[in-house]
Amino acid sequence: MFPPVEAANADGLLAVGGKLSVSTLREAYHNGIFPWPVEDFPLLWFAPPRRAILPFDQFHISRRLQRTLRHANFEMRINTNFEAVIRACAEQRQDAEGTWITDEMLEAYIALHQAGDAHSVETYQNGELVGGLYGVAFGSYFAGESMFYKVSDASKAALVHLVEYLQTKGATWLDAQMMTLLFANFGACEIPRRRFMKMLKIALEQPTKLF
Structure with missing residues (x-):
């Protein structure tokens, strides 16, 4: 579901959108990714360079x-x-x-x-x-x-x-x-x-x- 973490931009933003669910969260954390939702914006997923x-x-x-x-x-x-x-x-x-x-x-x-x-x-x-x-x-x-x-x-x-x-x-x-x-x-x-x-x-x- 998620692209490789190396595809994240310089700020660590890797993906935008999608639904928060137990299965999605499990996949994210197992791949070094975490969500950072902001109200009135699509869901953001991060894998920062540091x-x-x-x-x-x-x-x-x-x-x-x-x-x-x-x-x-x-x-x-x-x-x-x-x-x-x-x-x-x-x-x-x-x-x-x-x-x-x-x-x-x-x-x-x-x-x-x-x-x-x-x-x-x-x-x-x-x-x-x-x-x-x-x-x-x-x-x-x-x-x-x-x-x-x-x-x-x-x-x-x-x-x-x-x-x-x-x-x-x-x-x-x-x-x-x-x-x-x-x-x-x-x-x-x-x-x-x-x-x-x-x-x-x-x-x-x-x-x-x-x-």
Whole structure:
């Protein structure tokens, strides 16, 4: 269905259009491609020439965040409230900069979660969902999609919990897709697409079940 990732333009745009579905998303991620919908535009599919990844042997937690995690009374959960997490991510992005998590995106990733391939990490405080993230997993590969927080550092707490959890399952890195300051501060780096595709192939071939 998708052209080779080498056909992407300089910005990483590979394909335009199509429907979001469980089967389409599975094919995309297995081929190093991810969707980036924008409201009122056709669906965009990307395979950037440089990919942001977070190698766990480079994972760094600042001293300030370590103090927060010790004293914030966060309770961490996995896959207990996926729909609430993705909807909160959509609302936060809409408030901040215009959401790329469209209604079609919500439906598709909720279906992918129900199919066992999309997962959430949730941060609770005093029984309330105050932060979290979601992403997709195949083999030992995990791709982070979006995060939200209602309390300072609650999304970062979810990322720390995710990395610690993935390490217990034998994973050694996660796909951050596009570099952000948050991921850079945690030790993320950019690698060429060719190297990423080799790492992806190895991760997908692992018999690991992360969740």
